Amino acid sequence: MRKHIVAGNWKMNNDLAQTETLISELKKQIKTSDAEVMIAPSFTNLWHTFEATRNDDIEVVAQNMHFAENGAYTGEVSASMLKSVGIQTVILGHSERRAYYNETDESLAKKVDAALAHDMRIIFCFGEELADRKAGNEESVVESQIKNALFHLEALTFKNIVLAYEPVWAIGTGETASPEQAQDMHAFIRKTLESKYGNVVADDMTILYGGSVKPANAKEIFGKPDVDGGLIGGAALKAEDFYAIVNAF
Numbered sequence: 650m651r652k653h654i655v656a657g658n659w660k661m662n663n664d665l666a667q668t669e670t671l672i673s674e675l676k677k678q679i680k681t682s683d684a685e686v687m688i689a690p691s692f693t694n695l696w697h698t699f700e701a702t703r704n705d706d707i708e709v710v711a712q713n714m715h716f717a718e719n720g721a722y723t724g725e726v727s728a729s730m731l732k733s734v735g736i737q738t739v740i741l742g743h744s745e746r747r748a749y750y751n752e753t754d755e756s757l758a759k760k761v762d763a764a765l766a767h768d769m770r771i772i773f774c775f776g777e778e779l780a781d782r783k784a785g786n787e788e789s790v791v792e793s794q795i796k797n798a799l800f801h802l803e804a805l806t807f808k809n810i811v812l813a814y815e816p817v818w819a820i821g822t823g824e825t826a827s828p829e830q831a832q833d834m835h836a837f838i839r840k841t842l843e844s845k846y847g848n849v850v851a852d853d854m855t856i857l858y859g860g861s862v863k864p865a866n867a868k869e870i871f872g873k874p875d876v877d878g879g880l881i882g883g884a885a886l887k888a889e890d891f892y893a894i895v896n897a898f
């Protein structure tokens with residue numbers, strides 16, 4: 650079923666004290682909303698944040714995980730480790746992971762399989778770079794990112810997947826895709842899914858937009874028919890701004 654979701658990706662921000670402050674600020678802002686609310690703190694703060702928001706309408710999610718179950722992978726965290734601290738959802742394929750940590754469609758396909766094998770929900774990120782858009786290749790880039798990492802899956806597993814379209818040129822730059830650019834790409838993503846999995850999977854897919862979403866532009870972006878929510882970076886670090894975005898639905 651298609652849902653409205655607003656997820657705050659804190660990236661590598663907030664130590665424990667800052668996390669506690671932000672959680673208490675977030676709690677003051679919570680009111681009934683049409684959107685599911687998620688926050689993704691760093692690994693060190695996952696358990697604390699999970700415990701501290703246990704009774705609130707906030708799901709705590711991880712920013713990444715490894716595909717292996719365990720073993721000699723220094724610095725990495727597995728799906729079962731995440732689940733052991735209450736985490737049910739993981740962000741995979743963020744452009745910063747692809748750019749700085751060499752994540753590829755191939756390694757992401759393995760991470761997707763591992764998360765699904767643990768019955769986790771995935772927020773799967775992808776998006777073109779500025780050069781791709783300038784060359785008019787944005788659709789083919791996005792299509793291959795989706796196909797290479799996800800098209801080996803059975804249709805049924807898509808109920809555990811949320812897609813997040815994040816044009817790299819709009820992340821943390823202050824430059825947002827126009828609502829029309831977001832809508833056009835989201836419609837294309839749905840068409841891509843439909844070509845392999847049919848219209849039920851395509852229509853039911855929740856597709857988030859990410860890239861410089863702020864209180865000032867959220868309503869217009871979320872107003873587009875194929876945009877089901879947002880993956881928020883910078884604006885998720887201020888409780889008031891984050892909830893202004895949540896309440897833009």
Ligand SMILES: O=C[C@H](O)COP(=O)(O)O
Nearest residue numbers: 658820821860861882883
């Ligand atoms: O994960 C979130 C996205 O990278 C968007 O970040 P941003 O809102 O700071 O542009």
